[in-house]
Amino acid sequence: MSVQKVDHNCADCPIHNTGNLKKLGIDMTDHDYVVALAGNPNTGKSTVFNSLTGLRQHTGNWPGKTVTRAEGAFSYNDSKFKIVDLPGTYSLLSTSTDEEVARDFILFGQPDVTVIVVDATRLERNLNLVLQVLEITDRAIVCLNLIDEASRNNIEIDTRTLSKDLGVPVIATAARTNVGMQELISKIEEVSSGKYICKPHRVTGNSRKIDKAINDLSDKIHKEFPNLPNPKWVALRLLEGDQKIIDALKNGDLGDLKSNYEMIQSVREERKETIDVA
Amino acid sequence: MSRKNLLVEANALRWEIGDNLHDTIMESIYADASKIASRALIKNEEENSFVIDRVIDRLITSRWLGFPLMFLMLAIVFWITIVGANYPSGFLAWLLVDLGQPFLKETAMSIGFPAWLSGLIFDGAYLAMAWVIAVMLPPMAIFFPMFTLLEDFGYLPRVAFNLDNLFRKAGAHGKQALSMTMGFGCNAAGIISTRIIDSPRERLIAIITNNFSLCNGRWPTQILIATIFIGAAAPAHLAGLLSAGAVVFIALLGIVFSLLVSWGLSRSVLKGEASTFSLELPPYRPPRIMQTLYTSLIDRTIFVLWRAIVFAIPAGVVIWLTANIDIAGVSIAEHFISWSNPFGLLLGLNGVILLAYIIAIPANEIVIPTILMLTVLVTGMSGLGEGTGVMFELDSISDTSGILAAGGWTMLTGINLMLFSLLHNPCSTTIYTIYKETGSIKWTAVSTLLPVVMGVVVCFFVAQLWYLFS
Numbered sequence: 001m002s003v004q005k006v007d008h009n010c011a012d013c014p015i016h017n018t019g020n021l022k023k024l025g026i027d028m029t030d031h032d033y034v035v036a037l038a039g040n041p042n043t044g045k046s047t048v049f050n051s052l053t054g055l056r057q058h059t060g061n062w063p064g065k066t067v068t069r070a071e072g073a074f075s076y077n078d079s080k081f082k083i084v085d086l087p088g089t090y091s092l093l094s095t096s097t098d099e100e101v102a103r104d105f106i107l108f109g110q111p112d113v114t115v116i117v118v119d120a121t122r123l124e125r126n127l128n129l130v131l132q133v134l135e136i137t138d139r140a141i142v143c144l145n146l147i148d149e150a151s152r153n154n155i156e157i158d159t160r161t162l163s164k165d166l167g168v169p170v171i172a173t174a175a176r177t178n179v180g181m182q183e184l185i186s187k188i189e190e191v192s193s194g195k196y197i198c199k200p201h202r203v204t205g206n207s208r209k210i211d212k213a214i215n216d217l218s219d220k221i222h223k224e225f226p227n228l229p230n231p232k233w234v235a236l237r238l239l240e241g242d243q244k245i246i247d248a249l250k251n252g253d254l255g256d257l258k259s260n261y262e263m264i265q266s267v268r269e270e271r272k273e274t275i276d277v278a
Numbered sequence: 279m280s281r282k283n284l285l286v287e288a289n290a291l292r293w294e295i296g297d298n299l300h301d302t303i304m305e306s307i308y309a310d311a312s313k314i315a316s317r318a319l320i321k322n323e324e325e326n327s328f329v330i331d332r333v334i335d336r337l338i339t340s341r342w343l344g345f346p347l348m349f350l351m352l353a354i355v356f357w358i359t360i361v362g363a364n365y366p367s368g369f370l371a372w373l374l375v376d377l378g379q380p381f382l383k384e385t386a387m388s389i390g391f392p393a394w395l396s397g398l399i400f401d402g403a404y405l406a407m408a409w410v411i412a413v414m415l416p417p418m419a420i421f422f423p424m425f426t427l428l429e430d431f432g433y434l435p436r437v438a439f440n441l442d443n444l445f446r447k448a449g450a451h452g453k454q455a456l457s458m459t460m461g462f463g464c465n466a467a468g469i470i471s472t473r474i475i476d477s478p479r480e481r482l483i484a485i486i487t488n489n490f491s492l493c494n495g496r497w498p499t500q501i502l503i504a505t506i507f508i509g510a511a512a513p514a515h516l517a518g519l520l521s522a523g524a525v526v527f528i529a530l531l532g533i534v535f536s537l538l539v540s541w542g543l544s545r546s547v548l549k550g551e552a553s554t555f556s557l558e559l560p561p562y563r564p565p566r567i568m569q570t571l572y573t574s575l576i577d578r579t580i581f582v583l584w585r586a587i588v589f590a591i592p593a594g595v596v597i598w599l600t601a602n603i604d605i606a607g608v609s610i611a612e613h614f615i616s617w618s619n620p621f622g623l624l625l626g627l628n629g630v631i632l633l634a635y636i637i638a639i640p641a642n643e644i645v646i647p648t649i650l651m652l653t654v655l656v657t658g659m660s661g662l663g664e665g666t667g668v669m670f671e672l673d674s675i676s677d678t679s680g681i682l683a684a685g686g687w688t689m690l691t692g693i694n695l696m697l698f699s700l701l702h703n704p705c706s707t708t709i710y711t712i713y714k715e716t717g718s719i720k721w722t723a724v725s726t727l728l729p730v731v732m733g734v735v736v737c738f739f740v741a742q743l744w745y746l747f748s
Contacts (some may be wrong), residue, residue, distance in 0.1 A: 213291040249285065
C-alpha cells in the first residue's frame with residue numbers, strides 16, 4: 001500500500017514526468033489546447049518556443065525580431081498542445097501593425113492559456129503588459145525568463161510573492177539553457193486543463209466613474225454579442241473612440257467569432273489600402 | 279438594446295468620463311505594476327553590474343567612434359569571408375565541375391542519351407547548379423554565422439541607434455536601419471521585417487529602399503569582381519584588403535543611396551514628418567556559439583542555397599537554349615548581345631552583362647556564371663569553355679580575368695558592374711514579397727523600376743567621366 005502511495009507521489013512530480021514530454025515540431029494535428037506566448041519584445045519568447053517544440057525558429061537579440069506568428073506543438077501527459085509564438089508587444093492598447101498580430105490573437109484567438117514571457121531584469125516595465133493581459137483573460141502563466149541574466153546582475157525576485165500578487169503561476173526560467181522549462185510545461189498543462197484555477201489581479205485605482213462606465217458598457221455589449229470573448233476590451237476601445245471598433249459594431253461584424261476573425265482580416269486589408277493611398 | 283443605442287450610450291459615457299481615459303487607465307496600470315514589482319524584488323543591485331554594458335555602449339554608439347567601428351567591423355567580416363571562401367570554393371568547383379560534370383556526361387552518353395538532351399541537362403541545368411553551390415556555399419557558410427553572432431550578441435540595435443539620426447534627417451523611420459540591416463542578408467526578408475515600422479508612409483520608404491542593401495546573392499559578384507579588377511591593380515600583399523575595402527565601399531554606397539532616396543521620397547510623393555519611437559538597447563548576451571552555427575547553417579545558408587539552386591537549374595536550361603537555338607545561323611544570345619552592345623558600352627557595360635541580368639532576374643546569384651559563358655560565346659575563345667552554352671567553372675581567378683580581358687573588359691567595366699549589381703531591379707522573390715506586403719501594383723512597380731533607372735543613370739555618368747579623363 002505504502003509503495004503505491006510513493007508511486008503516486010512520484011507521478012505528480014514534474015521531474016518524473018520528463019519522459020512524457022514529446023516535442024512535436026510543426027505537427028499540430030488534433031491539438032487539445034492552444035497556448036499563446038506573449039510578452040514584451042526581446043524577452044526570449046522565441047527561445048521558449050523553440051525549447052518547448054524542439055523547433056529551431058530563428059532567434060535574435062533585438063526587439064521586433066518576430067513579425068508574424070509562428071506555430072508549433074508539443075505533447076505532454078497524453079494531451080497535445082498547439083503553441084503560438086506572438087510578436088513582442090509593449091501594450092494591448094496601442095495600434096501598431098506588429099503589435100496588432102499579438103493583440104488580436106490574445107483577444108480573439110481564445111487561447112486556452114496565455115504564457116506571458118517576462119524579462120526578469122526589467123520586471124516593473126514588463127508587468128505593465130502582464131497586468132493588461134490579466135485584465136482580459138482568466139488563464140495565464142507568467143514565465144519569468146532570463147533569470148540567469150538577472151542573477152548575474154544581482155537581481156533576485158520572490159516568485160511566490162509575485163505569484164500571489166498576480167493571482168497566476170509564476171515560473172522562473174532560463175530558456176536558453178532549458179532551466180525551469182519542465183515546471184513551465186506542467187503548469188501549462190494544469191492551467192489549460194482547469195486543474196489550476198487562476199485568480200488574476202485586476203487593476204484598481206481607476207476612478208469609480210470609469211470602472212462603472214466600462215462595466216455598464218461591457219455588460220450591454222455582452223448582451224448584444226454573447227459570443228464576443230472580450231466585451232470589456234471592446235467597451236474600453238469604444239470609450240476611447242476607436243473608429244475601427246465603432247465601424248465593426250455598426251455593421252455587426254463584432255457578432256460571432258468567425259466574423260471577428262474576418263474583422264481582423266479586413267482591418268489588415270484596410271491597412272494595405274492605406275499604404276496604397278499613401 | 280440595438281447596436282445604434284450602444285453607440286449612443288458609449289458616446290454619452292465618453293462625455294461623462296472626459297477625454298483622459300487612456301491616461302488614467304495607463305496610470306493605474308503603471309501604479310499597480312510598480313507596487314507589485316517592488317514587493318517581489320528581494321534584491322536589486324543592478325546599477326553596479328551594468329557597468330560593462332555601459333562602457334561598451336558608450337564606445338560603439340559614441341558620436342566619433344560609432345561609425346568608424348561599424349565600418350571596421352564590416353570590413354573585418356568581409357575580409358575573413360573573402361580570404362576564407364577561396365579554398366573551399368576551389369575544392370567544390372574541382373569536385374562538382376572538373377570531376378562530376380564529365381563523369382555524369384559520359385555516363386549519360388554510355389546509356390544512350392541523345393546529345394541535345396545531355397547538353398540541356400548536364401551543360402545547362404547541372405552546371406548552373408554546380409556553379410551556384412561552388413561559389414555561394416563557402417562565403418555564405420562563413421558570412422552568415424559571423425553575422426548571426428553579431429546579432430545574438432546584441433550589436434544590431436546599436437547599428438540602428440547609430441543610424442537613427444541620419445534616417446530621421448532623411449525623413450524616414452529610425453527602425454529602417456534594422457530592416458536595412460536585414461536586407462544585407464536577403465532583401466525579401468528585409469522587406470518582411472519592415473512590419474516593425476508603424477506608419478504606412480515610412481514603411482513604404484523602407485520597402486522601396488531595401489533593395490539598396492546588397493543581398494547575399496550579390497555579395498559573391500561584388501567579391502569576385504573586386505578581386506579581379508581592384509585587387510589585381512594592387513600589390514599582392516594588399517590585394518585581399520583592398521578588395522574587401524572596395525566591397526565595403528559599395529555596401530556603404532548602398533546605405534548612402536538608401537538615405538538619399540528616402541530623403542527624396544519623403545519630400546515628394548511620400549511627404550510627412552518622421553515619427554518618433556523608442557528603441558530598447560538590449561543587454562549584451564554572450565553568444566551561444568554552437569547553436570548560432572547550427573541555426574545560421576540551417577535557417578540561412580541551406581535555405582538560401584536551396585533557393586539559388588531551384589532558380590539556377592531552369593536558368594541554366596535557358597542559357598543553353600539561347601546559345602543553341604539559331605535564327606538565321608546566329609544564336610538568339612548573339613543576336614541580343616550585338617543589338618544591345620552599343621547601349622551597354624554607353625553605360626560602361628556591354629551587351630553580355632545586360633543579357634545576363636535579364637536571364638538572372640529570378641536570382642542574382644547566377645549573374646557571374648552567365649556573364650562568363652556568354653563572353654566566351656561572343657569572343658569565340660577556344661580551349662577555355664567546353665562548348666557552346668556551357669557554363670563552366672574556372673579554376674583560378676586569373677583564368678576568369680583572362681576571359682574577361684578577351685571580352686573587352688576594362689577596369690571601367692568592372693567598376694560599373696559592381697555599381698550596376700548594387701543598383702538594379704530586385705530578384706523575382708523580392709518583387710513578389712513587395713507585392714504581398716504592399717498589396718499595390720503601383721508601389722511594386724516603383725520599387726522595381728526605380729533602382730534600374732538609378733543604375734542606368736549612375737553607370738552612364740561614371741562611364742562618361744571615365745571616357746573624358748582617360
